Amino acid sequence: MNIAFIAHDQKKDDIVQFVTAYEEVLKSHTLFSTGTTGTRIMENTSLQIHRFQSGPLGGDQQIGARIADNDMDCVIFFKDPLTAQPHEPDITALIRLCDVYSIPLATNMATAEILLRGLERGDFQWRDVVKEQKQGEKNT
Template sequence: MEVKKMNIALIAHDEKKEQMIELTLSYKNYLKPHTLFATGTTGKRIIEETGLDVHRFKSGPHGGDQQIGAKISENKMDMVIFLRDPLTPQPHEPDVTALIRLCDVYAIPLATNIGTAEILLRGLSKGFLDWRKLRRNDIL
């Protein structure tokens, strides 16, 4: 089965960056055919440790979450994996909340923990998210 190329955002709070690296290493072959985006440090770590091609935005506190949110509002993002740390206050919490809200508004699949991220990536490899490609084409 041919997998349609998707735009995938990868974001991880500081306490979750190691999990993101483990996830991207484990699912490297699932991610490789797609266009990957990430916030600053997360993207840098993914590139260094996996060799995947990742377009880097600014770090989250410096507007990276908002840059990804803009892509979502333009219907140019198909999936978001945001490994967030719910136990540590974030200085840019309003941006985090806005990003999650945008995923809901635009029906973008969103994982905020490693378990859901794995399910989305496995579904992606099976073509379960192909409806995003159809929806993206209809709206644009």
């Protein structure tokens, strides 16, 4: 599965702690993130992460493009709801794309834990079916 990680500045420590706790589950998946978040995760784990630009410089939009291409299976986005973000329209667009394309999205640690426990159990196999259907549509 392709999994993206994003965290606002005040949530970066939380996402590093979270990913460290689930490193064993995540190591068999393809991981993506916005710039600094990915750097912080890689500094604290043995995971390899494809890093996009930082969020304010277009990283959110780059992940959104992967969602629109049906090439992202899950997004874990630890948002800071108490701080205004200069790129709020990009954040809103990313969340909207997750809804449009039925991509599981966690915006806090509790929901992220539920998603990763489901991933661990194999509950995300439906994404393989969706990808196969989309690939079949492109080939016809």
